Amino acid sequence: MGSETFNKKEKEKKKLKKRQDKEAKKEDRKSNSNKGKSMEDMFAYVDEYGNITSTPPDPTKKIEPINLEDIQLGAMKREEEDVDPIRKGIIAFFNAQKGYGFIRDLKSQDKIFVHMNGLIDAVKENDKVTFEVKKGLKGLNAVNVKLDV
Numbered sequence: 001m002g003s004e005t006f007n008k009k010e011k012e013k014k015k016l017k018k019r020q021d022k023e024a025k026k027e028d029r030k031s032n033s034n035k036g037k038s039m040e041d042m043f044a045y046v047d048e049y050g051n052i053t054s055t056p057p058d059p060t061k062k063i064e065p066i067n068l069e070d071i072q073l074g075a076m077k078r079e080e081e082d083v084d085p086i087r088k089g090i091i092a093f094f095n096a097q098k099g100y101g102f103i104r105d106l107k108s109q110d111k112i113f114v115h116m117n118g119l120i121d122a123v124k125e126n127d128k129v130t131f132e133v134k135k136g137l138k139g140l141n142a143v144n145v146k147l148d149v
Helices: 006-031
Strands: 086-095 100-105 111-115 128-135 140-147
Touching: 086 111, 111 128
Parallel strands: 111 140
Antiparallel strands: 086 100, 086 128, 100 111, 128 140
């Protein structure tokens, strides 16, 4: 029973090949290692286009730094307009049973929600009213709604 089978020989060849590949990779890592190199050899630079290079940047191509105060994040801030807090409008729709309706602003023609809790006087459709606007959960709400005389 001292003879080797074909399968055993193939397995031994594969093991030997793996061992040789591992040794070759180890030698390759040793030859390409950064140990013992000078600090300048390990530096990487970024050129004016944002690419990484091994050469230092040309000082003649230096761009002036950006002032941090000039950078604007987000949308531009709108200048606050001198808006009269009391607006005028017409009741476009009002359901007294449900207790809500809409006022059409005479200036901007926007429809603004009004709830019966925001009413000072009783109103009905097509009444001229004065009101103030307050930011609500779902948008603008009319409050302090009075009949315009």
